[in-house]
Amino acid sequence: MERAELRGQAGQGTGRRRHRGHASQDPDIRLSKALSYILRHGAAELGLVIGKDGFLDVEEVLRCPQCRHYTEKDIQRVVETNNKQRFTLRRHPETGMLQIRANQGHSLQVEELELIPITEAAGNIPEQAVHGTYRRHWHSIKGEGLRCMSRRHIHLAPGLPGQGGVPSGIRSDCELAIFIELGKAIKDGIPFYFSTNRVILTPGNEDGVLPPKYFQRVLQLKPSRCVLPLD
Template sequence: MPRPKDSPDVAASKTLAYLLRHGAEKESLHMRSDGYVKLNDVLARPKMRGVDVEMILRIVAENAKQRFELFYGYDPSPPVIKPKKGQQKPKNKSLPEGAENGDAAVLDDLRHDLEAAHVSTELPMVSVASPQPISPEALSSEDHGPTEGGDTALGEYFIRATQGHSIKLDGEAHLETVKNDEAGRQKVGEMVHGTKWELYDTIRSTGLSRMARQHIHLAPALTDHQITPRNNSTLLIYLDLEKVIQAGIPVFVSSNGVVLSPGDEQGKIGISMWRKVERVQKGERTVIWENGDDSEP
């Protein structure tokens, strides 16, 4: 029986996820280090034909797992200077006081200085009061962004995926770092990864891996939460926050609540940092490994 065709919203959401998580460079989209891309640029891609601003606003608002995040304002950064062949990409310099807090006047002055010096440094974006949903014509207006006097005109929408990138971002500016304290333990919750039972022997031997993505994805809860393991997961691996952090492996939480970790230098988290493992059969969970103890599966 053929698979039912996706609704327009679902099809647009899948394409949007591809562009923001994996295909930005291939589609010639400029992505900031925090993952934001101009929504107008996204909508201009042929893959997004037939999708408008109103549809995107609806998709973002109604997505149960909050996979996307919108920002309304402008990017005060000077134009990106692409390094010549063989040159390394220039690193961002430290910003003056007031810049990191999004002070529009400071950022506008700094942008002019950087442009005059032909330096391409990414600056924090400046938030502008979000309007009511606007038309594609208004969104593509040339009047967006800072003016020569340093005042801001109408901003524009930027959009990013909250997690799931295979694209290498320059940092974790879009994520919240988790500490091994009470607040951190509440954020990570169960810290569980769901996958297939058939992979258990391999994962146990080589470690939980981020594969082609930037991070290993973990859920803070099994039920009653917007972020849970996939319903068809037959293997649940629970991590130990304290052991992961003690091993020097960072842990983050995305804006929609997904727990993320890049793993070690090989992108993996070994069994020494696991709390327990459960097998799921017909909706029933059975502990098969816990703190080094094996049970019959």
Template structure:
């Protein structure tokens, strides 16, 4: 036996300690697995550095467009949710509106709705049961951008071949709307052969280029590829289109596919207006 080998008694104790430690770790793991898991803490949307009103706006946008089920909120087919129920959610409650840590109130929401540059929300008063009945209960909804399948009736203005000229600009005989995206996403659109609504209920388009007079919403300012969609021709082919109250042009695409074929896109420009792609099929 080597000179530095542990005496038999010490070796036995070491083996017993190892067994005991292994047993304790196993018991700890079992207790952890059996214990009820705490729900993750609700987080306000946006960056921590965002002002409180921006955090509130982004949180409302998330909840009303995508998160009613996760937030255990009842949403109507017209998108309306009771405001008091929204304000009671932990995700909203944790937003500190001032130095005292005060949670958002209905007055704060009113200011956010009125000041939102893209007019994403609508507030109304109704009964406790419905926003369409008389009463003082406040209801709120996002006007577009939803991924919630239950929201099917947002009271958008339907476009037709008869009224499209009243709502959309005309260029070379084409009443158009623009889908804005970036170069990487545009390459994917080319590869697939269609615009797709992705996780949203509808494809979003704008009435004009970013910065155009009267343009409120419809695309992000940083878009580098602008796809000009011939809405009039698509309407003639039976593709449905509508316009939300904040001026976003919307379509669910063709049939149940959730796609709008590139044959309805006449051409594509970069952010400076230089043409980078033309769909020859659109002129046939």
């Protein structure tokens, strides 16, 4: 959704209704969406060379059509106030240039994200690992499992939206929560990681899938809470 919206913004003339919605949207939200698109998906399309660690000079970001009306201070504010902690800022160790990175969600090839392996030996397996989704997807997920799709990882959260310590990893409007048997999947050789902002990431098995056999339970969140059958 973010990619489609931002391609439309860059292309101009996308229709009166979309233009009105874009104009009335909070500037910081527009900037956050633009940063997500550029850093996760669109850098190559925009002619930007993103580092293996996912960092890009803020100066380069501000030259993009989506960000030309913003400043370095605007980016710093959005990063600092983002309640999902989607981004990281740093000064390049050699050039001193301010750089920004998306903490997860990439479709771009990023090889050196700061991911922390989740293992029994490390003793850092969380009590819960939850994937949020929508009712319309449940039939295919129940039969085929969770897939990376266009991203490099399947995203899980260490709890439900609104619970303490769950800033990101699951959207607040999700209708279903799929609880994963993390320990069982890890024993079977499926890797899991924590991102910088504590989102749980997995590439799935060799086919990029987290099979249904690792589904512990499925909780319907909306319109009312109830447990759904797994079979």
